[in-house]
Amino acid sequence: MQNKQRLKSEEYEEYKSGDIAHAPGSLASGSSSICTSIEPARHVPDIAEDVRAGLLSAPRSLPPKYFYDERGSRLFEQICTTPEYYPTRTEEKLLSHYSEEIINQVKPEEIIEFGSGNAQKTRLLFDACERSDHTCSYAPFDVCEPMLETVSEQLQSDYHWLDVKPLLGDYRAGLDHLPKTHGTRLYVFLGGTIGNFYPEEAQEFIKEIKDSMQAGDYLLLGADRVKDNHLLDAAYNDEQGITAEFNLNVLNVLNRELKADFNPENFEHQAEFNSVRNRIEMHLVCIRDHIVHMQQLDEIITFQKGESILTEVSHKFTFDGLENLLVESGLHICKHYEPENKYFSLILASCPE
Numbered sequence: 027m028q029n030k031q032r033l034k035s036e037e038y039e040e041y042k043s044g045d046i047a048h049a050p051g052s053l054a055s056g057s058s059s060i061c062t063s064i065e066p067a068r069h070v071p072d073i074a075e076d077v078r079a080g081l082l083s084a085p086r087s088l089p090p091k092y093f094y095d096e097r098g099s100r101l102f103e104q105i106c107t108t109p110e111y112y113p114t115r116t117e118e119k120l121l122s123h124y125s126e127e128i129i130n131q132v133k134p135e136e137i138i139e140f141g142s143g144n145a146q147k148t149r150l151l152f153d154a155c156e157r158s159d160h161t162c163s164y165a166p167f168d169v170c171e172p173m174l175e176t177v178s179e180q181l182q183s184d185y186h187w188l189d190v191k192p193l194l195g196d197y198r199a200g201l202d203h204l205p206k207t208h209g210t211r212l213y214v215f216l217g218g219t220i221g222n223f224y225p226e227e228a229q230e231f232i233k234e235i236k237d238s239m240q241a242g243d244y245l246l247l248g249a250d251r252v253k254d255n256h257l258l259d260a261a262y263n264d265e266q267g268i269t270a271e272f273n274l275n276v277l278n279v280l281n282r283e284l285k286a287d288f289n290p291e292n293f294e295h296q297a298e299f300n301s302v303r304n305r306i307e308m309h310l311v312c313i314r315d316h317i318v319h320m321q322q323l324d325e326i327i328t329f330q331k332g333e334s335i336l337t338e339v340s341h342k343f344t345f346d347g348l349e350n351l352l353v354e355s356g357l358h359i360c361k362h363y364e365p366e367n368k369y370f371s372l373i374l375a376s377c378p379e
């Protein structure tokens with residue numbers, strides 16, 4: 027399974043330059059690597075399995091990870107710079123204020139980051155290490171090998187003292203096979219991505235983190251907060267329509283990966299805050315009756331005008347809800363940082379004796 031999600035470095039050069047575009051699950055097998063592959067503890071479905079399970083039954087849905095092919099990742103970076111999408115810049119501000127305090131309290135020997143991506147915000151922690159004359163190792167854990175390699179090399183050259191040890195795999199498939207280290211470990215899970223998990227999954231994931239910790243280890247978690255509906259709706263319906271493009275792009279991914287013939291013009295972006303479940307629900311709404319073929323799966327889907335595909339849920343937390351999530355799993359809240367407008371939370375929690 028791991029091999030499927032790898033890309034050879036030559037291919038990555040093309041991938042970065044936009045000559046070819048890959049979605050997760052489609053990546054060719056790789057050869058030598060600076061990354062350590064982490065064995066999944068559970069089965070990880072591929073795109074064919076996910077689409078069969080999600081699209082061929084009602085209500086239709088897709089896992090959000092398929093957004094992030096080359097174009098989708100670029101669109102997500104653009105979303106982060108729109109005036110409406112406050113989470114990224116709010117979290118970044120919190121990190122730039124409190125990184126030093128966090129590093130001085132934790133004095134980590136190792137930082138492990140889930141879904142490290144381009145690790146842009148994590149640099150604030152490394153900068154704080156430099157100011158505090160602290161050294162440590164860094165294990166970015168991500169599913170995308172080419173990105174892991176590029177980011178790791180870049181970080182290694184920017185921070186000579188940092189020992190970068192990239193981990194390749196799907197962190198949602200379990201943490202049983204993380205390399206054992208001694209010394210204080212700081213887990214980092216940023217961006218509010220915990221919001222993509224359903225409540226039970228979020229609780230399970232935090233519990234898994236807790237179970238893999240030793241007393242004195244820490245977790246730094248970033249999560250988005252419940253707020254005025256209009257602000258939330260606006261954040262997922264930016265004026266420029268970038269979020270709409272991002273949402274519709276998943277259809278291009280399916281077309282490429284499953285030899286399907288989705289026409290994005292048959293669908294419309296919809297994102298709305300559900301105030302009962304405290305989450306943004308993002309859909310692709312079908313605007314005319316039509317049929318889609320998925321050659322690779324040997325399946326057709328008959329879409330009716332008005333029906334929709336749930337493409338993402340993004341949960342928003344209350345101050346207490348977030349603390350409960352951590353405390354329920356046996357973690358101790360050390361610090362709960364929030365900005366004056368309370369738009370976002372950054373929590374430092376520890377594993378007690």
Ligand code: AVJ
Pocket residue numbers: 105113217218219221222261262269338339340
């Ligand atoms: C990357 C999952 C945190 O839920 O806000 C942004 C993804 N989707 N706009 C989020 C996203 C639409 C984002 N996360």
